[in-house]
Amino acid sequence: MNEAVKVEHLTKIYNHSIKAVDDISFYLKEGEAFGFLGPNGAGKTTTIKMLTTLISKTSGQAYVYGNEISSNSIAIRKLIGYTAQDIEVDEDLTGRENMILSSRLYHLSAAKARQRGNELFEILGLTEAADRSAGTYSGGMRKRLDIATALVHDPKIIFLDEPTTGLDPQSRFALWDYIKGLNQKGTTIFLTTQYMEEADNLCERLAIIDNGKIVAEGTPEHLKEEIGGDTITLEIKDSSNSGVTSRDNAVKTLTGLPNIKDIKVLDNNRLSLNAANGSYIIPEIVSLLQEQNIVLGRLEFANSSLDDVFLKYTGHELRVEEQKKKSNVMHHGRKRRS
């Protein structure tokens, strides 16, 4: 296995007192999309900034493509792309000027810079706006430009710190598609997010981080499975002669299917299935039952979500706090243990 990132006992203490990242260890395989899921203040940005050589570590080791972060920062900078939580584009420059600046900083030739710029603008849907001042862009466009400027040198790995926080749903979904496409073309992705669906949607593997510590790690499916899987409730239509036989027939048909962990008979015509990765096996269930001429009245699906996972591991719910507002009201607000 080739590791793109390897982190061992990494710790960051700010100003000798604030333990922002507390002895975390994890890895990223090459080509993987990996995510950090955690609330505001969990230590996501601090971790990313250590890995991108922007801040120093306090202790532990971390390697990016085999390069140690504190001793080999120059080698790392050549390999990585990074977009910060806050959008970093120069609003006095046009989109294209921002791109060309980044290209020059990564030593692309002028011709290559132009070509790569056009390519990225096309993919990210910025072609129309390329020659407008970035100050006139919407939040979603600015984020896309920011990502484009981080990709000029075709990095092996890109670090995206909360790429969709603050974007409208439409921009968010568009960005998801783009990030997936990028990953499919082979770019390793490390992203952080406060959104369950984002982690679920984009990450092959994720770590849940809270108060500077990794509290759980695995594929979204695996994590959800640990808390019990999804619940599928089937209502079998009373067929003319006897619904009971149909029901038993259904139990027999579904028993032993991989992923189905448990089948409970609720009443004469209702079954409850406990399944890992339930949404994916529904089509199979439906067609299997059809083959047996068992008619379904209705099907209910209750998805175990990463919310439940988060709650299980941290003991509190993940609440997305948009930009923290400093006001007196804060003093009355519930404060998360810190």
Add this chain to the structure above:
Amino acid sequence: MITETYALFGRAMKKLLRSPVTIFFSLFMPLVWITLFGQLFSKFAEMPGFPTKSYMDFFTAGVVVMTVLTSAFQSGLSIVLDMDSGFLDKLLVAPINRLSILMGRLLTDGVRIIIQASIIIAVALLMGAHIKTGFLGYLMMIIIAACFGIAWAGLSNIIAIATKNSEVTMMAGMLLTFPILFMSSALMPINLQPKWMETVAKANPASYIVDGIRSLMVSATFDWALIAKAFIVIIVVALFSISGSIIMLRRVNH
């Protein structure tokens, strides 16, 4: 490193040219000085021991240096803006030499100072000042002003990176400019100043820049000794301010 510096210089120049009004901010005080004080102090020139016949000929170099100080002290504001917006992180995460981040900035300050110094000198000439060394002397004045400005701007960047605060950076510039000017040869010849001020003025780098620039206005030929002294001072200030800024930049965020 040259490509990087040039790219960042290009960025800063575009920003400067897109809001040219910033060129005029730091010209305001020097223009007031040259028009008001140039008249007000004109009788100084009649004092025994005063080196020039007209106070304007004497005073212009002081006002040029004032312009340079005011303007150079604003240099750090841009880096604070870049720190606040996060743009600096984008630069720091790129595989570029930290010196190019600084030089891209300082060269732009150099261009700004060339424009500003030219305007001030033009106004001084309109007000009756003369440049005895002619056009070449004028060019040399601008070169000294720009080089000193670049070196001095480094100091502003040290303050800016250390404090990460634009108000403090501004205030430090404003509070320091006037004492530096008053305790130099900018307004009064050093030999006419009280003894203790004379000592301070001689230790003040600005005095050597003023003297170098002034020599080009008042003596008919290039006074290479004074010009060389000005450049030595520029080099010393630059070494200190640029290495200081780089050290600060390397440990920013840590």
